[in-house]
Amino acid sequence: MLLWIVMAVLTAAASLAVLIPLGRQPHAPAHAGAARSIYRDQLDELVRDRERGLIGDAEADAARIEISRRLLNSDSGAAAEAPAPPPAYRIERLVALVLLPLLACGIYLYVGSPQLADRPAVNRAAEPTAQGNVDDLIAKVESHLAANPEDGRGWEVLSPIYMRLGRFDDAVRALGNAKRLLGSTAERESLYGEALTRASGNVVTEEARAAFDRALKFDPDDVRSRFFLAMALGQAGQKDDAIAAWKALIASAPADAPWLAAAQAELAQFQPTSTVTAAAPTAGPVAPGPTASDIAAAAQQSPAERQQMIEGMVSGLAARLDADPKDTTGWERLFRAYMVLGKPDEARAALLRARASLAEKPELLAVVEQAARDIGIGKD
Amino acid sequence: MIVEIGHYALVLALVLALAGGTLPFWGALRGDNRLMAVASTTSVAQFLFVAVSFAALTYAYVVSDFSVQNVVENSHSLKPLLYKISGVWGNHEGSMLLWVLILVLFGALVAVFSENLPLKLKALVLAVQSWISAAFLFFILIASNPFLRLDPAPLQGHDLNPLLQDVGLAIHPPLLYLGYVGCSISFAFAIAALIDGRIDAAWARWVRPWTLTAWCFLTLGIAMGSYWAYYELGWGGWWFWDPVENASFMPWLAATALLHSAIVMEKREALKIWTILLAILTFSLSLLGTFLVRSGVLTSVHAFATDPTRGIFILCILCVFIGGAFSLFAARAGQLSQGGLFAPISREGALVLNNLLLTAACATVLVGTLYPLALEALTGEKISVGAPFFDMTFGPMMVPLLIAVPFGPLLAWKRGDIVAAGQRLLFAFGAAMAVVILGLALMGTPSALALFGVALAVWLMVGALSEIAFRIKLGRVSPAESWRRGAGLPRSAWGTMVAHFGVGVTVLGIVGSTAWNSETIVTLKPGEAVTIGSRTLTMDGFVPISGGTYTGTGVRFTVRQGGNVVATMEPEKRLYTVPNTPTTEAAINTFGFSQLYVSLGDISADGSTVVRVYWKTLIALIWLGALVMTAGGMLSLSDRRLRVGAPKPARRPVAVPAE
Incomplete structure (x- = not known):
C-alpha cells in the first residue's frame, strides 16, 4: 500500500514539474539582451588585451569595429515584445495531468514487479529455504563455512552436493578440508580420490591414486578405491593387471551392486570378444554408471534434478536397445519406465521399434509382445 | 518497496524526458515563453528522479538484496561495503544508470545555473539534452534494466570480477563519465544553436565553461584509468593503445581541440562552423566510446555485456543522434555568417594549427581503433593494431604540436609577430639545449630520441613559464610590480600556463619511463x-x-x-x-x-x-602532469568572466588594474 502512495506522490511531483512553469511568466533575458552584455564585455576585454600587448593597435581597432558592428546588429531583432495574454494550454495541461501518469504507470506495470518486497540479506538468514532449491542450500552452507572454516562436518555435507553438480574442484577442496579436520578414513580418502579423478576429466592422477592407496590401508575391501585403481591400471596401459583387477572386483561384487554394470563395461573393453551377458554398454569406455556416491548424492537431489537423471538413464537404455534389440528384459524395463514417467506414447513408439528390429526373431518378439500386453500397451 | 520506488522513479524520469524534449521545443518554435520554461523544471525533476533511482539501487547493493537480479550477479553479502557501493556501477546495467545520472545532472546544472542564458537557447539546449536522456532511459528500461527482480530470490550473490574490486573502480568510471557525458552539453548547445540559427561569440562564451568542466573530468578519468591499469594488471604498462583506452582518448583529443577553437570563436567570432562541428564530433566520439565499450564489440575487462541486442540498441541511438546532428549541420552550415578576419601568423592561426593537428591525431586513433574491427567484420581476419602503429603515426603528429604549444599564447590576436615570440622563448630554447648538452656529457651516448623527448618536455615547461614571465615583465620591472601584474592577470591566463606546463610534465614522464x-x-x-x-x-x-x-x-x-x-x-x-x-x-x-x-x-x-x-624512471610524472593539466582547467574555470557564461553583472567603478 505504502508503495502505491509513494508512487502517487512521485507522479504528482512529475506532473507539477510541467504544470508549474505553465502558470507563471518566466523572467529570463532574451537573446539580444544577453548577447549585448557579452559584446560590451568583449569591448572591455579588448582594451585590457591591448594594454597587455595581446593584440596590436591596428588590429585592436579593427576588432573594435567588428564587435561594435555585432553589437549594433544584435539590436535589430530585438523589438520590444508586448507580453501577450498567455494561452490556455489545454493540451499541455492534459498531457501533464493524464498522459504523463498513464504512460508512467503503463511502462512501470510492463517492466516492474510491484508485488515483490525488498529482501535485504540480513532478514533472510532465518528464512526457510525453498524446498528442493539446491542453490540456496549451498549458499547457506557456504556462508556458514566462510564464517566457520574449521567445521569439518559442514565440508563433509557439502562435498557430495558439489560432486553431483559437477563442481569437482570445489568438491576436492571440501573433501580436503573434511579430511584435514575430521581425520582420514577409507570413505573420505576414496571420495577425495574420486573427486580428484573427476576434476581431471576421469583420469586417475598420481595424487588420486595415492588417495585410493591410503583408503585401502584403512579398508582393503573399499570398493570405490578398487574400482578406480582398476581404472588407473587400464589408463596406464597395464592391460593384464587391469583385467585381473576388474575380474577380482566383479567376482567379489554382490549381484545387485549398482556399479557392477560399469565394472563389466570396463572389463569388456579389454575383452572385446568376451561373453559378458549383463547389460554392458558398448559405448563410452570411461562412463561408470551410478557409483555408490552417485546414489548417495541422488538422495540430496532436487526433484527436478532427479527427474533429469532418470530421464538420462531411460534414454541411455533406449539407445542401447536400438543398437542391441535382442535384450527382451531391457525392452520390458523400457516400457515400464516410460509408463512410470507418464509417457505412454513413448512406450508405444518403443514397442513399434521393437517390432521392427525383432521382425526376424519371432521367438524374441513374442516375449516382448507379452511383456507389452502385461504392461498395457500392446493391445493393438 | 524501496527497489520498486527506484524502478518507478526511473520510469517517471523517462516520461519527463519525453515531455521535456517536446513541450519546450514546441514552445521555442512558437515563441511561447511559458512552454520554454518547462524545460528547466523537467530537467531538474529528471535529475531528482534518476537520483532517487540510483539511490534505490545503491540501497539494494548495500543491504545485499538478492531479489534484484543485478545485485545477485554483481555482489556478495561478504564484500566490503566500499566495493558493494562501487559494485553499483561495476557492471553494465549499473554503469548505464550512472551514465544517465550524470547526463541529467548536467541538464539540471544548466537549468539552475544559467540565469543569463537567453530563454530560447536554454529551452532548446535542455530539449536536446532531454532527447538524449530519453533515448538512454528507454534503453535502460527495455534492454538493460538493473531493477529486474528474481522470485524466488537466491541467498547469495555471484560476486564481481575481482579485478574490479579496487578503489580505482570506485573513482575511475564516475570521473570518466563526468567527462564523456559532459560533452553532451556542448553537443546540445551546438544543436540548439543550429536549430535556432544564431551562432555568435556569446554562444561560445556560454558553452566554454561546460566544455572546460567536461575536459577536466575527462583528463582526470583517463589518467585514473591509466594508473589503475598500471597497478592492477601487473604488467607495469600504463597505456596499451587498447581500443577501450582509445575510446576515451578520442573524445579527449576532440574536446581539447574544441576548447581551443571555442576561445577563437569567443574572442574573435571566427571558426564558428568549425567549432560547432567539433562540438558535435566530440560528443559523437563519446557515444562511440560508450558503444565500443558497452556493446561487447571489444572484449576486455570493461566488456561486462556481451549481449548483441544491447550493442544494436546503442548503435541505433548512436546513428540517430550523430546522423541527425550531421544532417542538421549540413543543412545549416551554409547559412552561418563569417566571423572576424585574421592573418595566418596570429593567435587565431596558432589555434587553427592546434586544431588541425589534434583532429588529425584523433582521426589516426580512430582509424587505428576501428580498422581492425571493420576488417574482422568484413573478412573475418583478426589483426592487432598496437603500439607500433600509434608510435609511427600519432607520435610524429604530436611532436610539431608540442613544439608549437609555447608559441600560441605569445602570439597576438589577429596578426602576430613570430620573431618576437621566438625571442621571448629564447630562454626556454636555451634550457632545452642545456638539457641535451648535459645529457650528452653525463650519460655518454644515450638514445637521441630520449634526449630529444626530454628537451621537448623542458621546452614545454619553460615555455609555459616564459609566457607568464613575459606578461608580468619579470626581471624588467621591480618584483613588486611583477607581483601586481601577476595578480592582475586573468585566471584563464594562469590556467593556460598551468595546463601547458602540465603537458610538459606528462611528456617528461612518458619519455623518462620509456627510455630509462x-x-x-x-x-x-x-x-x-x-x-x-x-x-x-x-x-x-x-x-x-x-x-x-x-x-x-x-x-x-x-x-x-x-x-x-x-x-x-x-x-x-x-x-x-x-x-x-x-x-x-x-x-x-x-x-x-x-x-x-x-x-x-x-x-x-x-x-x-x-x-x-x-x-x-619518472613515471609518476605522467599522472602528475594530468593532475596539473586538470588544475589548469579548474583555474581557468574559476575565472569569473567565464563562470557559467555570466558577463560582469554590474560595472565596478574601479578600473581593472593594468594587466
Missing part, C-alpha cells in the same frame, strides 16, 4: 636477492593474507640502497573464492617521481617464486 625503464624477471627463494639499478630487493618470506572475499599469499621484500633499508614491499597473489579467480597485486614504491614495481608470477611448492621487478 629497466626490468628483470627472476626466480627467487626466501633469502635471495635481486638487484635493479642501485637498489637491491631481498625476498624475506611469505605472509598469509586474507580479506573478506579472498585469501592469498604476500611476499615480503626489503629494498636496500647502499646497504640502507629504504622500503619494504609486499606484492600479493590473491585467490578470490567466489568466483574462483586468482589475481596478482603489484607492490609499488615511489622514489621521487620514479617508481619501483614488483609483481609476482608463479609460486612453486618449494617456495621459489617468479618475480618481475621494474624500475620506472
